[in-house]
Amino acid sequence: MGFFSKLKKSLEKTKGSLFKNIEDVVRSYARIDEEMYEDLEAVMLTGDMGMEMTEYLLSQIRTGVKSREIKDGRDVIPYLEKVIIQILKENDVEAPEREGTEVIFIVGVNGVGKTTTIGKLAKYYTDHGKSVMIAAGDTFRAAASDQLTVWAERAGVPIVKHREGADAAAVVFDATTSAKARHMDVLLVDTAGRLHTKSNLMEELRKMARIAGKNIEGAPHETLLVLDATTGQNAVNQAKLFGEVVPLTGVVLTKLDGTAKGGIVLSVKRVLGVPVRWVGVGEGADDLRPFDAAQFADALFDKAGTAANGEDGSGERKEDT
Secondary structure (H helix, E strand, O other), X not given: OOHHHHHHHHOHHHHHHHXXXXXXXXXXXXXOOHHHHHHHHHHHHHOOXXXXXXXXXXXXXXXXXXXXXXXXXXXXXXXXXXXXXHHHHOOOOXXXXXXXXXXEEEEOOXXXXXXXXXXXXXXXXXXXXXOEEEEXXXXXXXXXXXXXXXXXXXHOOOEEXXXXXXXXXXXXXXXXXXXXXXXXXXXXXXXXXOHHHHHHHHHHHHHHHHHHHHHOOOOOXXXXXXXXXXXXXXXXXXXXXXXXXXXXXXXXXXXHHHOOOOOHHHHHHHOOOOOEEEEEOOOOXXXXXXXXXXXXXXXXXXXXXXXXXXXXXXXXXXXXX
């Protein structure tokens, strides 16, 4: 199954639990009134859209009614689709290409799939002709570097690691020194996920960033927050807390295939103003891909069938030419 097909399948629960319920509400009202707005609010909140995102969508529907783009309930879903597609496209800019080694910090609480994400990113970059190195900067969690070593071996990339309990900044120093000397294209840096000790985590990340910046100009060039889509609004709360600790440049959304809370993408982009850089739709090494707003919208609203959705016979979506 190609990635686009997997993405569509991953969003089926979200479509069934959220958008179908929204559609049922608007179709049950002959005219638009406050009671309909109340029912819509309940459905959106139950669908784990979160209060901020729910209020925004309702305000947009009210705007559509006022402008007469929405004349009755039948117009709500098409209008909502336009609003959501616009949200998906907000901040949807690719990270710029850089000369020299690009240093990417990977942050997130324990259990969201950071180690797996780093392994999959390493494979993606190597598959696309990039030389990759991994730095095992989470020296706090037992066996973290061992797990990362397994992924590094799978991807066929070098890894820099120290003993458990070592200074994470020392790992970054050695890794950036080695990556620069070996002219690596990408250095993926794992970090500790001890969010409950926020002040310690903040100081550790700042120190790691200072060391990286001294060895490689502008580093870290990206700081990606890994979020577990199955946690819904808890993921948004995590993102807010991490945003207070370190400037985030993007989000990696994992486990999209196991949840009905795919609307979390909207909250991340609209409420936090942080672009979604990558999405994961399975356990396979190739099931993590760069986020594509148009592709996500097509999958979410099931805009095209298999013969016309841009996939070839192998199930892979063709690139636009």
